[in-house]
Amino acid sequence: MQRFALVRVGLLRRLESYALPAELRPQAGAEVVVRSPRGLEFGTLLAEVERGPPVGDLVRIASAEDRSRRTELAERAAAELARLRAELANGPARIVALERLLDGERAVVYYSARERVDVPAFLGALRERLGVEVLLEQVGPRQRARICGGCGVCGRELCCASFLRVLRPVSIRLARLQGLGDEARRSAGACGRLKCCLRYEAPRYAEAARGLPRVGARVRTERLAGEVLAVDVLRRRVLVRPRGAAPRVVFPEEVLEESAPPPRRLPEASAEATPKPTPDEPELPAGQERGTEAPEPGWSQLAKRLWSRVNPRARRREAPPAREAEGEEPPTGP
Structure with a gap:
């Protein structure tokens, strides 16, 4: 009968299923070496499970040499990560972490980016600096944390x-x-x-929260009646605002009657696209839209300029004042 082991692998702490050899009897929490699709990795066995299919094989229980090798690779990866961050600081991607696999032939680079990254160029730059095959993996904010x-x-x-x-x-x-x-x-x-x-x-x-009134509900106690403003779930207290009085703290055991909060009513959409003018609003000339009419005479010059900026049609209608109208003659050449 095929046996499977649930192993936590990598910096992202992935839970993956691996085929467990019949001769191995590891205990839960044991450090093991697995062969994943990425290569030879270090992991922690969590439990023996009955599910599959496995993503790889559990090779062996980690020895002292494997632990020493892992420590050596982790120190090397830390130095390489600092150098990569300094050399690629102005790039579009932020290098989050670098992980060297146990066989030493591959490295996994975790990065995050808000913009689109030229993956072939970024991968080539990493391979040139690390000298090994590089596997890229983009992570989000939660995975980065x-x-x-x-x-x-x-x-x-x-x-x-x-x-x-x-x-x-x-x-x-x-x-x-x-x-x-x-x-x-x-x-x-x-x-x-x-x-x-x-x-x-x-x-x-x-x-x-069971048994507590909802926010917006109407409650009545022996002392008061009002609307629920806030609910403190852990302390099991309710803040009630009586009509014409300051808010008071009420415990749910004091509530004698509760009515559900009124449903929210959405604003009704207008049947016509253009609103009708009110009795105080004059009718606009044909072809003119409401909102483009000229400002009142008492408006300041700043308000007039702002109004002309947001109303292109009105700006086109305005013509520069003629100097002849002010009694001045147009300028002539020398």
Whole structure:
């Protein structure tokens, strides 16, 4: 029976399945050497699984020589990364990390770019400087934070770089569930995207929000009745604004009656493309659009100039004043 092992490989901490030889009995957490489509790599065995197909073979359990080789290649890659960043600093791509494979014949370059990159030219420049076959891999902001690591605002190591195995998408709905939908500074992580913790904390918030009134609902207690302005899910407190009084803090146990918030009504679209003039607005001449009529006489010269800039038709209609009309004669030659 074919056996498979789930192995975490590379700087991106990919979870891949590898064929496990029958003679090997590695324990979970053991360091192993695998042969992936990219080459010979170092990885960590997580568990033995019953799924396939594998992307490669598990070659052996890592020895002391393999660990020493990995350390040597990591130090060499760090020096090469610093040199590449200095030499290609003005290029369109930002080199995030450099990884030397265990066989020493290939290198993986992780890069990020906001603009389009000439991949053949960029690849040729890297091969010329490294002297080995180079594999390019473009990464996004979350993957870049996972490779570089760091600490979050909570003071702990980034979730993506420590224990998260798969980077799943995080929607703005999860931020709104925790009351962070309109505060980008608090909901964004080190990568500039929504925090990963919003996703795995969402079930706890959804469970804690049960029984709490929604924002915009009308509630009534023994002391007051009003509209819900804000809800503190963790402390289980509700801020209610009574009519004609200052907002008050109410606990959900005090709520005797609750009515759902009114549905949002979208503005109705006008049936006609051109609005009809109000009784105070005069009819415009035929062929003239509303918004191009001349400004009032009391407007300042600056307002008139701005008005003529945003109304090209009016600017074309305006003619420079004739000097003859002011009683001056046109200039003559010498």
